[in-house]
Amino acid sequence: MKKDRLENMVRGWLVGNFVPAVYKTTDLEFAVQHFSEGSYEEQHHHKIATEITVIVSGKAEMNGVTYMAGDIIVVEPNEATDFRAITETTTAVLKIPGALNDKYFGSK
DSSP: OOOOOGGGGBTTTTEOOOSOOBOSSSSSEEEEEEEOOOOOOEEEESSSSSSEEEESEEEETTTTTTEEETTTEEEOOOOEEEEEEESSEEEEEEESSSSTOOEEOOOO
């Protein structure tokens, strides 16, 4: 059995082809991320990966739509989105496949 801490991971990414990672793989990427109120990530898209975001707690806005705890958002390849934490927010994010260098800023 191993133990680590989420704060030791880069931006909450704990599974994937990252250093550090608790499980190294290129099959998928998984993160648990905490955002303070007002945090913003600019619009981006992936050409290869599908990204699934679960709002674990709080409230966030993606592409002008408000999501709250329990909502699941599936962003398909070539579909662009931004992210703004309306309140303090925690997300769980799964990217399939794990594709490093597959983040393109702006709309497609």
